[in-house]
Structure formats: C-alpha cells, structure tokens
Amino acid sequence: METLWKKFKKHIKCRADHTERQNKQQKLHQFLRDEEEAIITALREEEEQKKRMMKEKLEEKDRHISALSDPIKDMEEMMKDIETFPVSMERDGEEDESGGARPSQSLVIMSLTLPLRDEKKKQDFVQYLLEYLHTQVTMPQNN
Structure with missing residues (x-):
C-alpha cells in the first residue's frame, strides 16, 4: 500500500507541476497579448498624429500657395497690359x-x-x- 501511496503522491506532484507550468504559460500569453495590443494602440495613435501633422502642413502649404496666387495674378494682368x-x-x-x-x-x-x-x-x-x-x-x- 505504501508504494501505491508514493506513486499517488508522485502523480499528484507531477500534475501540480504541470498545472503550474500551464498557468505560467497562460499568464505569459496573456501578458504578450496585452503588450501586443498596447503596441498596436500606440502605433495607431502615432499614425493618427502623423496624419494630423501632414494635414496641417498641407493646409499651411495651401495657404502659402493661395497667398502667392494674388501676386501671380497681378503679374499676369500686368504682363497682359504690357503686351497690349x-x-x-x-x-x-x-x-x-x-x-x-x-x-x-x-x-x-x-x-x-x-x-x-x-x-x-x-x-x-x-x-x-x-x-x-x-x-x-x-x-x-x-x-
């Protein structure tokens, strides 16, 4: 009976170790999933920020181009007047x-x-x- 008890005790110990390893793996996988989600969120935020910056720069360039269009139109009118x-x-x-x-x-x-x-x-x-x-x-x- 004692050998049966030792075998049972050994079996319980193996199962406990196995369960503990599984718990650690699950925690590791959950940690990795959380980290992956955090990285993806950060990348999306960075992408949105860069899109906003590019939009602002494009709007600034558009304003600059618009500001230059009046002098260009004036010069074109002047050139037409000079030609005629x-x-x-x-x-x-x-x-x-x-x-x-x-x-x-x-x-x-x-x-x-x-x-x-x-x-x-x-x-x-x-x-x-x-x-x-x-x-x-x-x-x-x-x-």
Missing part, C-alpha cells in the same frame, strides 16, 4: 552697363497706369523698373 499697351521701346540716347541703349521712361509711366489691386505692389514694381532704368520718377499721390 502701345508703347514703342524708344531709346533715350543713354547706354546701360552692357553698352546697349536703355528703354525710355515710357515703360515706367505705363506701369503707373496699370490696374494693380495693391498700391504697394505697384510701387514695388515701379521701384524695380526705376532701378533697372537708373532713373528717378516721382510717384503720383492718390487723393
């Missing part, structure tokens, strides 16, 4: 640094009549022409 304005490029007799004759001041006068939306842009353009022509013209004041 009946101005001969008469020479005023002076030469520029490259040895060629400079265009007359009629280009500056014509630019003063261009219908630009922004007076500052018109003044900037006239200033550019004046620097190009190396001449001085007083800007008419709007009343």
